[in-house]
Amino acid sequence: MNALLIAGSSIVTLALIFYSIGILTEQRRKQLSLFVLGFVTAGVVCDISGTLLMIIGSGFRVLTLHGLIGYTALGGMLADTLLLWKARKRNQGSPSRRLHLYTRIAYVWWIVAYLSGVIMSMSR
Ligand code: HEM
DSSP: OOHHHHHHHHHHHHHHHHHHHHHHHHHHHOOOOHHHHHHHHHHHHHHHHHHHHHHHHTTSOOOSHHHHHHHHHHHHHHHHHHHHHHHHHTTOSSOOHHHHHHHHHHHHHHHHHHHHHHHHHHOO
8 A cells, every 4th residue: 555545544544433433422322412523523524535545545546346335435424414413403402213324324334335445455
C-alpha cells in the first residue's frame, strides 16, 4: 500500500471508531442525543476524507468491487446522518422505529465495506 492508501485506511479506521461509539449508543438508548450525532457526524467526515484518499491512492480506479461496496456504504451512512439530524431538529428525542432499523442496516453494511477493504489488502 502506498502512503495515501495507508493514510486513507487509517482515517477510515477512525470513522469505524466514531460510527461504532455513536451508533451503538443510539441502538442501546434509542435517543438522538448530541453525543450520538456528534460521533456519527465525525464518522462521516472521516469516512469521506478516507475514501477520497483511497480513490486518489488507487490511481482513480473507481469501479472495483471494494469501491462499489464502499460508495454504497458511505452513501448509506451519509443519508443516515442527515436523517438523524433532521429527526432531532423536528424535536424528536428518539428516532422512529423505521429510522432506528435503517441506522442498524446502514451500519452493518458499512462494516461489510470496511471488512472488504481489510480482506482485499491482506490478500494482496
Ligand atoms: C467502509 C470503509 C471503506 C471505504 C468506503 C473504502 C472505499 C474505497 C474506494 C472508493 C477505493 C477506490 C476504488 C478501489 O481501488 O477499489 C478504495 C481503495 C482501496 N481501499 Fe478502501 N475503503 C474502505 C475501507 C478500507 C480498509 C479498511 C482498507 C484496508 C485496511 C482499505 C484498503 C484499500 C486499498 C488497498 C485500496 C486500493 C485498491 C487498489 O488500488 O486496487 N479500504 N477504497
